[in-house]
Amino acid sequence: MKTFKLSVLACAFVMLTGTINYVKSQDVNEILQKVDKVLYSAKDQQNKVTIILIDKSGSESKREADVIQKGNDMRLFRFTSPASQAGIAFLSLPKDVMYIYMPAFGKERRIASHVKNQKFAGTDFSYDDMEAKLLSSKYDPELIDQDNETYTLKLVPKPGLKTDYSKQVMKINKQDFYPVTAEYFDKGGNKVKEATYQYEKVGNYWSAKEILMKDIKRNHATKMIVSDVIFDQGLSDDEFTVRKLKQ
Template sequence: MKKYIFTILFLFYSFTIFSDDAKTIIQKVEKNLSVKNVIYKARMVVEENENKRSMDMIIYVKNEKNVYVEVLSSTDGNRSRFLKKDNSMWLFLPTAGRSVLIKGHMLKEGFMGSAFSYEDLSERRNLTDMYSIDLSEDDNSYILLMKAKVDDAPYKLKKSYIRKDVYLPYKEEIYSSSGRLLKEFFIKDYEKIKNIYFPKKIIMKDLLQSNNVTTIEYTQINLKDNLSDSYFTKTYLER
């Protein structure tokens, strides 16, 4: 009997420690990935079959909730602007001369034609709220296996490989519920600014197509103490 009680207590105890560890790791990762007051300059390259297009963007981020993206130049002449404020998102199309509210199923579409969806960029819920997480590790990385525990999680199943030294994922694999690998996400480079590790180069591969890769490279990262609210208004978007 004592043996059983001991085993149960041991399992409970180890589960608690294990669970805390996963939580801590995720918190550290989210600290790096959750954006603060930052101005980025970035170059996005979208490769799809034999087509390749690129765009240079400026991105303003304030307290996660507010994001403003402006395409400064692009190979296809696209000069769209994008605003995310709290839970709403707008896309300004200069050719149409007006902004469109992105909602419902539009959120699932590719951000400016890339392999990232608007939802990928706008998701603000904590990973632990959406996924049940199993932790394992090898010499260099923690491996988080995340299974959706809520109906509206962005993905059914994903596996994240976290660097032990900087707490940034270097690779994420997105699977279907049947276990088929659908997308791969890589952080190829990072930069340490004020004790925060910022991804410098991220790559998303859509594996349903032979050559569908989106690369975002941050050429400039300016961490600010504060950013003016005027960037995050419809007036600024439609100016």
């Protein structure tokens, strides 16, 4: 009886420690999924964004845009200021289909998909960085560090993913699972960009309030300030059409 009890105890101990290890490796994927959930659980979203470009001398220039997005792959981005750029709009659709509308020409044009590593509208964000796809669908995570407040994940692109980055190192808030910072590394292993996030709770969701993206090589930065956020107002797919783009 005693031996049985002991063996149960031993067994339980083994299982317990085994479970801890198991939980740990599963945790990483779970953490990333939780991040995805924080980032992309809203069905749709409308907001204004102020884009501030900061050059190496510290001088700033400002642009503003209205954004609507639905799910992970529909987004309409329309510039409202400065006046010279007002009306220029981007439409992203599933399967990497992208359109730009040029008001001065009154015409839209489709943009090829393999420009994803190009900068978006002169900012330090690439089309790739602007993408709203689930992180867990693009990257294999690895927990490399943690402290009282954050997890540090190394995100390695899944095989076959077309990206300029060899990895991202992302710090994630332990309590609420929103990203705090992200470091981007090129294929030579050099850190090329650095993002700092500020999140706030808007209704049921965590929402990015400000993202600062620094291009380390160019000594140039872009600040995106998000405001007037409205979630889940039931935007229809019809809002994301070329016809709407041209309005």
